[in-house]
Amino acid sequence: MRPRDLVGRRALVTGAASGIGLAVAEELRARGAHVVPSDVAGPALHEASLRLESVGVAADLSNREDVERLIAEVGDVDILVNNAGLQHVSPIEEFDPGMWDRLLAVMLTAPFLLTRAMVSGMYARGWGRVVNVASVHGLVASPYKSAYVTAKHGVLGLTKTVALEAAARCPQVTVNAICPSYVRTPLVEKQIAAQARVHGIPEDEVVSRILLTQNAVKRLIEPSEVAKSVAYLCQEESWSVTGAALTMDAGWLAH
Numbered sequence: 001m002r003p004r005d006l007v008g009r010r011a012l013v014t015g016a017a018s019g020i021g022l023a024v025a026e027e028l029r030a031r032g033a034h035v036v037p038s039d040v041a042g043p044a045l046h047e048a049s050l051r052l053e054s055v056g057v058a059a060d061l062s063n064r065e066d067v068e069r070l071i072a073e074v075g076d077v078d079i080l081v082n083n084a085g086l087q088h089v090s091p092i093e094e095f096d097p098g099m100w101d102r103l104l105a106v107m108l109t110a111p112f113l114l115t116r117a118m119v120s121g122m123y124a125r126g127w128g129r130v131v132n133v134a135s136v137h138g139l140v141a142s143p144y145k146s147a148y149v150t151a152k153h154g155v156l157g158l159t160k161t162v163a164l165e166a167a168a169r170c171p172q173v174t175v176n177a178i179c180p181s182y183v184r185t186p187l188v189e190k191q192i193a194a195q196a197r198v199h200g201i202p203e204d205e206v207v208s209r210i211l212l213t214q215n216a217v218k219r220l221i222e223p224s225e226v227a228k229s230v231a232y233l234c235q236e237e238s239w240s241v242t243g244a245a246l247t248m249d250a251g252w253l254a255h
């Protein structure tokens, strides 16, 4: 039985139609929050909205006008979870500049725009939580993921900067990042074929030989486990955790 510690709170979760975002949205809702899910338009967002008994807002976060419309439609929230993301695996010399722009727009510029728009309301109401779903790739690099690694390192810079600004304005507004290693979601499943291609190995060897080589514990993380860490950061008594990069990396960085 979960605590109902988020009753009366309103949350926006981006990328809420799948994987970690859907698990986060369900966890926050189970704790009493009213959750507005956002994602690209499609049946997955419709399905998530039904599951959350909410009205989802479709927005392509790579498109600035869509981000502005999302901000206008959602209005003020107490909890902002910047989770939407995507991966593109390619050596730098073949890296598609359009994909570079897309990854940076979705995983760095959209969190900036959403945070920029939503912190004022948090300051005014005296409470708020911004949680950026970053990655262990916000702290270390892996080859062939230049845009992803750059965006995730960038979002940690954004997290720390806004945490300092928020602490000065309203100490009950915290800003944090979560840095998981590999989580069992469609984003990881889609990478397996691409990783097999660039490394020249069979797909069934990618998880053990490529994805989990850095993990001390050789296990994929479950989305519900990440969702519980987001809920922890949203708790009242987590006020002292701000500007943090909370690693859930199965020991990756302990080496």
Ligand SMILES: NC(=O)c1ccc[n+]([C@@H]2O[C@H](COP(=O)([O-])OP(=O)(O)OC[C@H]3O[C@@H](n4cnc5c(N)ncnc54)[C@H](O)[C@@H]3O)[C@@H](O)[C@H]2O)c1
Binding pocket: 014, 015, 016, 017, 018, 019, 020, 021, 038, 039, 040, 059, 060, 061, 062, 083, 084, 085, 086, 106, 107, 133, 134, 135, 136, 179, 180, 181, 182, 183, 184, 185, 186, 187, 188
């Ligand atoms: N799965 C992992 O191993 C892992 C590890 C560390 C961090 N992360 C991060 O967790 C977050 C969620 O990833 P996931 O693994 O649940 O992936 P996922 O593919 O299951 O979900 C990502 C969601 O983001 C949405 N999205 C993608 N592009 C978008 C756009 N332009 N506009 C709006 N929404 C868009 C997708 O539609 C999808 O619903 C991402 O930021 C990812 O970088 C994932």
